[in-house]
Every structure is written in C-alpha cells, then in structure tokens.
Amino acid sequence: MKQQRAARPSLALPLAAVAASALALALGAVPASAAASPPPSAAPSAASSVAPTAVHGAADCRLPAAVGGLGSGFPVDDQALPAVGTLKAALLLVDFDDHPASAGSAQEAEANLASGVEYLERVSGGRLDVTTTTSDGWVRMPEPSTSYPFERGLSYEDHVRYIGDAIAAADDTFDFTDVDVVWVTATKEAPNITYSPTTNFLDVTADGNHLTHAVTFGYDQWRWGGLVLAHESGHTLGLPDLYLFEAPPEDPGNYHAAVGGWDLMGLISGAGPEYFAWHRWQLGWLDDDQVVCAGQGRTTSARLAPVARSGDASPGQDAMVVYPLSATRAVVVENRQPVGYDEGIGARGALVYTVDTSVRSGEGPVRVVDATPGSAGGLDDAPFAAGSSWTEPTTGAVLTFRAGPAGTLKVTVNP
Numbered sequence: 001m002k003q004q005r006a007a008r009p010s011l012a013l014p015l016a017a018v019a020a021s022a023l024a025l026a027l028g029a030v031p032a033s034a035a036a037s038p039p040p041s042a043a044p045s046a047a048s049s050v051a052p053t054a055v056h057g058a059a060d061c062r063l064p065a066a067v068g069g070l071g072s073g074f075p076v077d078d079q080a081l082p083a084v085g086t087l088k089a090a091l092l093l094v095d096f097d098d099h100p101a102s103a104g105s106a107q108e109a110e111a112n113l114a115s116g117v118e119y120l121e122r123v124s125g126g127r128l129d130v131t132t133t134t135s136d137g138w139v140r141m142p143e144p145s146t147s148y149p150f151e152r153g154l155s156y157e158d159h160v161r162y163i164g165d166a167i168a169a170a171d172d173t174f175d176f177t178d179v180d181v182v183w184v185t186a187t188k189e190a191p192n193i194t195y196s197p198t199t200n201f202l203d204v205t206a207d208g209n210h211l212t213h214a215v216t217f218g219y220d221q222w223r224w225g226g227l228v229l230a231h232e233s234g235h236t237l238g239l240p241d242l243y244l245f246e247a248p249p250e251d252p253g254n255y256h257a258a259v260g261g262w263d264l265m266g267l268i269s270g271a272g273p274e275y276f277a278w279h280r281w282q283l284g285w286l287d288d289d290q291v292v293c294a295g296q297g298r299t300t301s302a303r304l305a306p307v308a309r310s311g312d313a314s315p316g317q318d319a320m321v322v323y324p325l326s327a328t329r330a331v332v333v334e335n336r337q338p339v340g341y342d343e344g345i346g347a348r349g350a351l352v353y354t355v356d357t358s359v360r361s362g363e364g365p366v367r368v369v370d371a372t373p374g375s376a377g378g379l380d381d382a383p384f385a386a387g388s389s390w391t392e393p394t395t396g397a398v399l400t401f402r403a404g405p406a407g408t409l410k411v412t413v414n415p
C-alpha cells in the first residue's frame, strides 16, 4: 500500500488512490519531502577476525539517498520511525453503529495481526522489539462506517479524520503518552472499510503526545493476515513499495515486474516474503561487517548465509555482496534458501538485484535480475543456481556462484 501524506503545492501529485481489489497493492505514488536525517543505529562493527573472505569498507557501498521520502538509500527518510529498539504501538479496535463487532471477535482481530508483529521481530534479528497495547475491547466510532469514503480511495484528510476519530473515541480509557504508532483495525463486520493505508504524517495530539504515524487495517487484512501489518510497518520504518505503481508498457498489467514475490514490500502473497538484505542493512538490522563491498579492479569473494538467517549468522558468514556501479546504483547478491519466511520458494540460490537510490517508491528502486529470462515462471525462478555465473552488462564484471556447506553460497566478483 502506498503511504499517505498531505499534498504540498510543489509535490502536487494526485492521490490516485483506488479501492482495494485483488491487486490491492497497485496504488498511486505519493512523494514525501526531501530528507536529511540521522542514520539508523547500525553501529559499524570492528572487522571480525573470523571472516577471512570479507573485504571490508562497507561505507563505500552505503549508497546515499538521491530522492526524498521512502526509498532505498542511506539514511532512511527522516520521517521514518527508528527500526532498532522498542516500537510502542497502540492497537485500537473500532466498530460502528451500522456495523457493531460481534461478541468475542476482539481476540480474533488481535490474533490476525499478531503474526505481523512476529515477522518484524524475527526479520530484524531481534533488533526491533514491538510492544502492543490494545484498547479495552471495541471502541465505537462517532460516525457510521459509510461516512469514511474508502470506496472512493481515502484521501489523506479522510484518513486523518478516521484515525483522529478512533483516537478521540478511545482517549478516555487509553493512554497515548508513549505511543510511537497508532494501529486502527476495523471490525470484520464493516466490509466498506476496505483496505489498509499508512501515513507518517498523522498530526494528531493525544495525552500531550504528538502522534505522527498510523496504519489503518481494513477488510483486506482478512485476506492477507498479519503480513499486511508487516508491509505497512515497513513504510513507517522508511521502506519503499517495491511493486510498480504503473506496469511497464512492454508487460501490461504486471505490477510485479521489478521484484516479483521476493520481498514483502513487493508482494505480500509472494513465496519469498523475507525483506531484502539491502533493506535490512538500511534499517540497521545488519552490521557493516556482514556486508562485503566489492571494488573496481579487485577480485572479491564472500560466503553468504541464507538471508532468512542473516540476523544470527555464524561468524565468517556474510549477508550480501554489494558491487557499486555508480554513486546511486549497485548490484547486490544475496542467498535465498527455503528457510524462515522463504520456506515456500521454488528456486533457490543467488538472488541478484540492482538498487537505485535515485528511484522513488513504486517506480522500481530495486529490480531483480532474472537468471531465466523468458521462462514461464517469471521472476519465480530468478535466482542463479550454484555452479552458474552472471556477467554484469555495463562493466563486464563476472559474478560466479558456488555451493558452500550448510546452505551457504560462495560468491566471487571478478571485475
């Protein structure tokens, strides 16, 4: 889902929001302001003496953000919440005069989102700790559900009114003092609360706390489950949408032509919903000494742990290889194996992609290289199998991939 903010004259894009559909992710682009902010607290670690393959100097590969707002560059957007430490969430369960919640359904609503919290904590390698405080049962909204025009594509102003109404309705019995993000989930009985927008620009004050980040969970949560929470939380932490807001002309209708199902920010229902290693590094969930930065003119090797295990990889195992092509573009190689949230992937091996920090959310900041272009599986079989190689077309660098022990992958870059 796109992230919402107030329109500014200099950034007057249409909200172009559409109602939820089977392609619930294909929504219009909304830019955010230019950003300058402190980086996520990824403390650069001393080089490990047990990582002989690593060529350090990760700073050379930390591509600076070349667009404001949500994106793939360093640092993350200044409006993002910290991705390391404790995130305090208020979960408000709301129902309506025209659609009261059914008895006993509060636990069902909480349970549906719980797997999203678990995802964030697991994928962060335990660096993000989410504490959720839930409203005391269902909070009755002041307006009927039909007064919130989800079916027309909720504007920023409508969304702020919806969240603000929920906060006001809960405020008598809920303490917002320390809250970082407000999650409002509507009863399953209200089908016209259709989809799940996010804003990092809420601008509502409660209990003296200026609340800036909010996610609405609409009816689509019952289709996608807790991974809706994990995707929308990616935006509150600064991550871009990786599906395409506009399908490529040469591939009409394919909003997933950039990354397929290889990252939760691209496709919630994808077979490989682990966050890309690049974005874990951007969020501070990987240390610099887990990143092998390949340079021009020298051969570089790395031994990659499966991405799903990068949070607790063994000493000497790296998380990714980065080969910069320019000040804003790099090739990234990571190891995708059927473990963790990737357990359902079909093809395994070296997933190669380009990151471009000058490309906005929804316009393809990450693009996966397909090892089998033209195959019927699209990007499902994109990884390069152990024993294969790939030549980067603009530099001629040759990347080779070899199997290692315990699901590891040896990657060599020959410029």
Ligand SMILES: [Zn+2]
Residues within 6 Å of the ligand: 001, 002, 003, 231, 232, 235, 240, 241
């Ligand atoms: Zn999104």
